[in-house]
Amino acid sequence: MSFFEELRDRIEATDSVVSVGLDPDPNRLPGPMADRDLPRFAFNRRIIDATHEHAACYKPNAAFYEGAEGWRALRETVAYAHGKGVPVLLDAKRADIGNTTRQYASVLEWVDAITVNPYLGRDSLQPFLDRHDSGVFVLCRTSNPGGADLQDLELETGEPLYRRVAALADLWNEGGNVGLVVGATAPEELETLRREVPDLPFLVPGIGAQGGDAEAAVEHGLVDRDGVDVGLVNSSRGIIFAGEDAVNATGADVTEADLDRYVKAAGDAAKRLKRVLNRYR
Numbered sequence: 001m002s003f004f005e006e007l008r009d010r011i012e013a014t015d016s017v018v019s020v021g022l023d024p025d026p027n028r029l030p031g032p033m034a035d036r037d038l039p040r041f042a043f044n045r046r047i048i049d050a051t052h053e054h055a056a057c058y059k060p061n062a063a064f065y066e067g068a069e070g071w072r073a074l075r076e077t078v079a080y081a082h083g084k085g086v087p088v089l090l091d092a093k094r095a096d097i098g099n100t101t102r103q104y105a106s107v108l109e110w111v112d113a114i115t116v117n118p119y120l121g122r123d124s125l126q127p128f129l130d131r132h133d134s135g136v137f138v139l140c141r142t143s144n145p146g147g148a149d150l151q152d153l154e155l156e157t158g159e160p161l162y163r164r165v166a167a168l169a170d171l172w173n174e175g176g177n178v179g180l181v182v183g184a185t186a187p188e189e190l191e192t193l194r195r196e197v198p199d200l201p202f203l204v205p206g207i208g209a210q211g212g213d214a215e216a217a218v219e220h221g222l223v224d225r226d227g228v229d230v231g232l233v234n235s236s237r238g239i240i241f242a243g244e245d246a247v248n249a250t251g252a253d254v255t256e257a258d259l260d261r262y263v264k265a266a267g268d269a270a271k272r273l274k275r276v277l278n279r280y281r
């Protein structure tokens with residue numbers, strides 16, 4: 001089964017387009033987690049337990065798994081999410097010369113989808129694109145404030161660069177495995193892109209901590225696949241660290257009961273986001 005077929009089924013089963021971002025910042029892990037073997041996995045496991053019913057997908061960002069222990073934590077996290085039946089999209093923003101990308105693409109043997117950077121051109125992405133069963137999300141109009149610096153640059157045709165990227169990604173979609181990354185902080189661009197590439201599902205980050213537009217994310221981020229809305233709206237810090245408001249979990253005297261309340265807050269945040277997004281579907 002391809003990634004987008006699996007995602008369609010998962011969205012239907014959970015009635016959710018929420019992508020839960022697993023970005024376990026080591027400086028924000030609740031106190032007792034830091035002492036455990038593979039602290040980032042120990043944290044993610046609790047978060048997955050609390051959120052999986054509302055998760056269409058998990059999106060770990062590779063930056064939060066730097067180092068040998070980090071990569072092990074990532075492998076364990078992916079296996080644990082799969083054990084709960086949830087697909088995993090690795091946000092790694094990869095691309096390089098073809099020979100190097102072939103190595104990068106081997107990660108798709110154990111994750112289901114990946115984000116890629118289009119600025120080295122098609123050959124830099126080909127090893128990803130050739131894996132028709134994996135999802136390949138091409139960065140198009142990112143959510144960060146500087147996203148406009150290059151992506152909005154006007155080409156000789158008068159169109160901004162991000163629109164050319166979208167048109168190219170559409171061409172690259174021969175295997176039906178391509179999506180776009182478009183930030184919820186850029187609602188007008190989201191609307192434009194939906195018109196221009198009506199068939200591509202979007203991964204829309206920028207909800208929650210970055211203050212993006214949830215309604216626009218849903219209205220423009222999804223495409224109909226056999227009567228099911230397919231696309232992903234991601235929140236990372238807004239879900240996994242929601243417990244920080246409920247529990248002061250930084251001290252040495254944090255109890256298991258505190259941790260239970262902490263992760264319950266993450267589950268509640270995922271459920272709340274699912275409900276908010278579903279209002280617009």
Ligand SMILES: O=c1ccn([C@@H]2O[C@H](COP(=O)(O)O)[C@@H](O)[C@H]2O)c(=O)[nH]1
Pocket residue numbers: 021023061091141142143144181182183205206207208209210234235236237238
């Ligand atoms: O344009 C982009 C592309 C990727 N991201 C990533 O998504 C999450 C967002 O985290 P929040 O805590 O919900 O802000 C994070 O991994 C980013 O690197 C993005 O935000 N924007």
